[in-house]
Structure formats: structure tokens, C-alpha cells
Amino acid sequence: MSTSINCKNVLIFMGPPGSGKGSISQKLKDKFGWEQLSTGNLCRQNIAEQTEIGKIMDFAIKSGKLISDELITSMVIDWFSSSAMNNETVILDGFPRTLCQAQQFDEFLSKSNINLKIVNFLIADDEVVKRVSSRLVCQNKICQKVYSEIAIDLKPQVSGKCDKCNDSLIRRADDNPVCIKDRLLVFHKHSNELIKFYKKLGRLFIEVSCQAEPDNVFDNFIKLLELPAV
Numbered sequence: 001m002s003t004s005i006n007c008k009n010v011l012i013f014m015g016p017p018g019s020g021k022g023s024i025s026q027k028l029k030d031k032f033g034w035e036q037l038s039t040g041n042l043c044r045q046n047i048a049e050q051t052e053i054g055k056i057m058d059f060a061i062k063s064g065k066l067i068s069d070e071l072i073t074s075m076v077i078d079w080f081s082s083s084a085m086n087n088e089t090v091i092l093d094g095f096p097r098t099l100c101q102a103q104q105f106d107e108f109l110s111k112s113n114i115n116l117k118i119v120n121f122l123i124a125d126d127e128v129v130k131r132v133s134s135r136l137v138c139q140n141k142i143c144q145k146v147y148s149e150i151a152i153d154l155k156p157q158v159s160g161k162c163d164k165c166n167d168s169l170i171r172r173a174d175d176n177p178v179c180i181k182d183r184l185l186v187f188h189k190h191s192n193e194l195i196k197f198y199k200k201l202g203r204l205f206i207e208v209s210c211q212a213e214p215d216n217v218f219d220n221f222i223k224l225l226e227l228p229a230v
Ligand code: AMP
Pocket: 017, 039, 040, 041, 043, 060, 061, 064, 065, 066, 067, 068, 072, 093, 094, 095, 096, 097, 098, 101, 174, 183
């Protein structure tokens, strides 16, 4: 792991599916021009393009299971070394998700001067089930913008169409009631270990309640991270 890293700040977004990590990332990208790496989006892109790793990931993703630590960590490290990554602040949405990934990534970061912050998105499980059951995503794997059938802030302007690229909106294969419960179990199994790991290292750890509508959560997020309210 000798790759160098070109950005100054890395924000790790931790939280269960549907907690709003993707929506808040999108707002931060729009407002501050930050870069976002969603490992879930990257996996789905690989599956759509039928790359070699995409073929390995397909079954795990559809059944709500995690991809192997080695595969995910090497994908993230490759992404950081790509020439496209030249931004001051990078949001990691959905990585690390296990203690092993966190340890490997921390070792990678230890060779740089990165300012690392961990943001933990807090939300009740029943709210997750409600949100994920009503989630729609743009089927264009380059876009994958997230919408909701119920949250007013997240409804598409034209029903069934993406506001950004006009492609069709679909439901993710793993956003079904059985998978959502499995994904929540997987999340809870790993999250305590991750929290302990980062707290023990003394990393800056911020908790954001995500029960409210995305716009309110975003305003609160801006205050907690002491960002300019431009
Ligand atoms: P997400 O879009 O973040 O809900 O992720 C969707 C799926 O991608 C997960 O259920 C996993 O199968 C896979 N995935 C994304 N990030 C990771 C990760 N850090 N470790 C293992 N699997 C991941």
C-alpha cells in the first residue's frame, strides 16, 4: 500500500442504509464541490459494466451481504490513486464498514497528512425500513442519484425520472424488506467495533441525528462540522 493520497481532508460517513449518507454527500458536493466515493455505487457500476470484480460482487450485493475486505479496500485505495481524484475534501460513503477495512485504511492514511473526521449518522431501525422501502435510484450507473417516494425534499420533479440526467428511476434489488433486515443486522454487527476503533485512536468523532427531513439534517450537519452556511 504505497499509493500517495492527493486530498487534505477525508470524512468517513458511518451509518445504516437509508440514514441519509448519500443525500447529505450529494448536498455537500453541490454546495462545496467536494468529492464523494460511495463504495456501493462503485460496486453497482462494476456489476453494470460486467467487469471481473463486478461478476464476483453481483450475488453478495443482491443478497445484502458484504463484499470481501480485500476487494473493497483495494478498490478504495485504487480510487484514491486515480488521476481523477484531485479534490481537497473527500467523503467516504459506506467505507470502511468492518474493523479490518478500518485498520487497512488507517494504515494507508498513516503515510499521509490527512485530516480525518468520522461522522456517525444516528437513526432508528424502523425509520430505516420505512425510508429504504420508499427509496428510488436513477438507473444510470454513472448517476445513481437517490430519491424518495415519501420525503418531500427528495421527490423527483417528474415522477419516475431523474432530475439530473432524465434517466428512469428504479428500486435497488437489495432494497426489499428481507434484504433491508439482513443489511441492518450486518451494520449493527460491525458498527460498535468501528466506533471503538476510531474513538481509541482519538479520531474526531461527530454524531448527527438523521431522523428529520434531509434539509433539516443538512443544516444541523453544517453547524456540527462548523462549515460556512453559504
Ligand atoms: P450501499 O450502497 O452503501 O448500501 O452498499 C450496497 C452494497 O454494496 C452492500 O450491501 C455491500 O454488498 C456492498 N458494499 C458497499 N460498501 C461496502 C464495504 N465497505 N464493504 C463491503 N461491502 C460493501
